[in-house]
Amino acid sequence: xxxxxxxxxxxxxxxxxxxxxxxxxxxxxxxxxxxxxxxxxxxxxxxxxxxxxxxxxxxxxxxxxxxxxxxxxxxxxxxxxxxxxxxxxxxxxxxxxxxxxxxxxxxxxxxxxxxxxxxxxxxxxxxxxxxxxxxxxx
Amino acid sequence: xxxxxxxxxxxxxxxxxxxxxxxxxxxxxxxxxxxxxxxxxxxxxxxxxxxxxxxxxxxxxxxxxxxxxxxxxxxxxxxxxxxxxxxxxxxxxxxxxxxxxxxxxxxxxxxxxxxxxxxxxxxxxxxxxxxxxxxxxxxxxxxxxxxxxxxxxxxxxxxxxxxxxxxxxxxxxxxxxxxxxxxxxxxxxxxxxxxxxxxxxxxxxxxxxxxxxxxxxxxxxxxxxxxxxxxxxxxxxxxxxxxxxxxxxxxxxxxxxxxxxxxxxxxxxxxxxxxxxxxxxxxxxxxxxxxxxxxxxxxxxxxxxxxxxxxxxxxxxxxxxxxxxxxxxxxxxxxxxxxxxxxxxxxxxxxxxxxxxxxxxxxxxxxx
Numbered sequence: 377x378x379x380x381x382x383x384x385x386x387x388x389x390x391x392x393x394x395x396x397x398x399x400x401x402x403x404x405x406x407x408x409x410x411x412x413x414x415x416x417x418x419x420x421x422x423x424x425x426x427x428x429x430x431x432x433x434x435x436x437x438x439x440x441x442x443x444x445x446x447x448x449x450x451x452x453x454x455x456x457x458x459x460x461x462x463x464x465x466x467x468x469x470x471x472x473x474x475x476x477x478x479x480x481x482x483x484x485x486x487x488x489x490x491x492x493x494x495x496x497x498x499x500x501x502x503x504x505x506x507x508x509x510x511x512x513x514x
Numbered sequence: 515x516x517x518x519x520x521x522x523x524x525x526x527x528x529x530x531x532x533x534x535x536x537x538x539x540x541x542x543x544x545x546x547x548x549x550x551x552x553x554x555x556x557x558x559x560x561x562x563x564x565x566x567x568x569x570x571x572x573x574x575x576x577x578x579x580x581x582x583x584x585x586x587x588x589x590x591x592x593x594x595x596x597x598x599x600x601x602x603x604x605x606x607x608x609x610x611x612x613x614x615x616x617x618x619x620x621x622x623x624x625x626x627x628x629x630x631x632x633x634x635x636x637x638x639x640x641x642x643x644x645x646x647x648x649x650x651x652x653x654x655x656x657x658x659x660x661x662x663x664x665x666x667x668x669x670x671x672x673x674x675x676x677x678x679x680x681x682x683x684x685x686x687x688x689x690x691x692x693x694x695x696x697x698x699x700x701x702x703x704x705x706x707x708x709x710x711x712x713x714x715x716x717x718x719x720x721x722x723x724x725x726x727x728x729x730x731x732x733x734x735x736x737x738x739x740x741x742x743x744x745x746x747x748x749x750x751x752x753x754x755x756x757x758x759x760x761x762x763x764x765x766x767x768x769x770x771x772x773x774x775x776x777x778x779x780x781x782x783x784x785x786x787x788x789x790x791x792x793x794x795x796x797x798x799x800x801x802x803x804x805x806x807x808x809x810x811x812x813x814x815x816x817x818x819x820x821x822x823x824x825x826x827x828x829x830x831x832x833x834x835x836x837x838x839x840x841x842x843x844x845x846x847x848x849x850x851x852x853x854x855x856x857x858x859x860x861x862x863x864x865x866x867x868x869x870x871x872x873x874x875x876x877x878x879x880x881x882x
Contacts (some may be wrong), residue, residue, distance in 0.1 A: 384543045385606060385633065410607035415631050420614035427620040431613060434626055436535035464532045 388439040391419040396446035408500045429459030444475040468512040515550040541645045558652035566673030569682025574708040576615035578785040584618040594626045594650035598662040601631040640671035680704040686714025710782035
């Protein structure tokens with residue numbers, strides 16, 4: 377017999393990937409997520425896709441928010457997604473992309489498995505609401 | 515145990531990263547069935563060496579853990595790390611930042627790093643940490659490092675799950691060393707003066723040395739520590755040292771002559787450039803050797819098991835009591851009654867517990 381007191385908390389990885397040193401946005405998101413009651417793991421700058429995958433798999437996050445402002449999303453995002461699949465982690469991880477993504481690329485990213493792309497000017501509440509509503513059932 | 519859980523256990527024992535990660539999540543969330551999971555892993559544990567690292571914020575714990583992990587990896591050992599960070603008592607949210615410092619080990623899947631937040635339930639985090647350590651142990655990690663900010667009872671409980679506890683002290687701590695006396699000093703097997711290239715490091719080492727001598731003051735013959743010793747706390751010559759014990763634990767650290775006690779070592783490190791990491795690892799090994807040779811390791815494991823049983827029982831009992839509370843109208847109604855002056859908390863506690871006590875006393879002649 378146990379107390380059966382589940383203490384679930386939404387876990388997020390906020391990740392900066394590739395050669396892009398602009399992390400203000402990632403910091404703001406990390407704080408907003410924290411204040412929303414999420415547990416946030418921040419990757420730090422200049423991470424390779426497999427480092428992001430390692431962090432996501434080991435930390436067993438519900439959500440990965442990848443911030444990219446370098447324009448290299450079409451190269452980097454597929455690598456992250458393939459890595460997640462390799463470790464059997466893709467199906468129950470919500471992948472979000474934030475940053476400067478041209479409209480014509482958004483559809484491709486979603487095809488790959490990105491749940492949503494948040495561009496500049498997105499309201500913080502909107503992102504948080506999206507996470508709450510779409511966090512994978514486990 | 516459900517079929518899913520059985521698969522999870524099999525996969526974990528088979529070395530699947532995702533299964534280990536998911537097991538720790540289940541433990542952390544206290545999802546239904548987490549106990550069965552830990553119980554299934556239990557028989558596969560007991561092979562890892564568990565090291566606890568604690569110290570005030572900014573002391574350099576994460577950087578030190580990174581370098582330690584890296585050195586263990588160079589020596590061909592696998593490492594698991596659990597880093598516990600505080601969470602907001604208001605929102606429950608947390609930024610778990612220790613992973614950023616693990617720069618030397620990124621991409622190395624033989625290092626399993628997991629951040630956990632102290633979710634602020636009664637003593638729960640130390641149980642969750644201990645269970646997560648079991649999961650890493652069953653997974654087959656050689657060394658498991660538990661890292662946490664050394665503030666408050668919860669944190670102390672966490673590091674007490676470790677076989678060897680290192681306390682980090684930044685240089686020039688001044689009065690901070692004094693405050694270490696309460697609580698932290700007692701739990702440290704090794705004191706690490708990190709950032710020892712900064713001014714004030716010598717004085718901190720000196721202060722720690724004095725404090726340790728005061729703590730185990732049984733006729734210590736001071737003054738024989740060479741100035742260039744990284745690991746202090748040599749065998750005390752007082753009272754006819756038992757040479758057998760002393761040599762068993764190497765010269766990095768030593769046994770107190772009469773009681774056969776471990777005198778905490780002081781190691782100076784500069785975690786950012788790796789200075790002193792090898793000495794620190796040797797000191798950990800020496801402490802481990804001492805623990806094994808003196809039987810303390812076994813003793814500690816037994817104490818831990820006893821505490822574990824008690825804790826589980828307490829959890830169960832408090833679950834029972836919560837349900838009893840609900841039967842009595844729920845906590846809010848009871849609080850209302852107290853504030854309306856109808857009753858008092860003591861009377862309520864008696865009311866709730868008495869029927870349970872009665873049930874138990876009926877069964878006293880018949881121990882299950």
